[in-house]
Amino acid sequence: MGTGIPKGLKRYYGRGDLHFITFSCYRRLPLLGSAKARNLIVRVLGEVRERYRFTIIGYVVMPDHVHLLMGEPTVGTPSAVLKAVKQSVSRQLRRTRRRKQPPGQLQLTFAKNELPRFWQRRFYDFNVWSAKKVREKLEYRHRNPITRRLVDHPKDWPWSSWSFYQGQGPRLIEMDHVP
Secondary structure, three states, X not given: OOOOOOOOOOOOOOOOOEEEEEEEEHHHOOOOOOHHHHHHHHHHHHHHHHHHOOOEEEEEEOOOEEEEEEOOOOOOOXXXXXXXXXXXXXXXXXXXXXXXXXXXXXXXXXXXXXXXXXXXXXXXXXXXXOHHHHHHHHHHHHHHHHHOOOOOOHHHOOOEOHHHHHOOOXXXXXXXXXX
């Protein structure tokens, strides 16, 4: 199964651009299908933001992938940020999923001898340099749960930056203002 990421993808860092990043679960499986898993990735994203010092302009966590609009980190690169997020989330969820699951629970374990990994190896990174593109990427991201028929309105999907921009509903993580 392909990753949807073009071969020869070039990453452009050091320009001060924002980065629209998409990273997916292994084989696009819904490994982030539980509220607990989605809450974890948002929490880890906040922790990694503090360590690498980067801005978060927008995000959405879907059951099988994540979209992130971020600034370049002061420490490291967007690739280092993604590596830290992906490793922390997969390690913590791997620990949780190794424990016995109640009967009837969806068994998407990725421990030894089951799924070889939690995340697809690569990620998609698009440099965003204009206000028009920022808006386009935010709107795309906030429509994603509706497009996937997870909710009828973005306000009903707390794992996105929609509430920050609309000033409504709970915020799982604070957004930074567009530089």
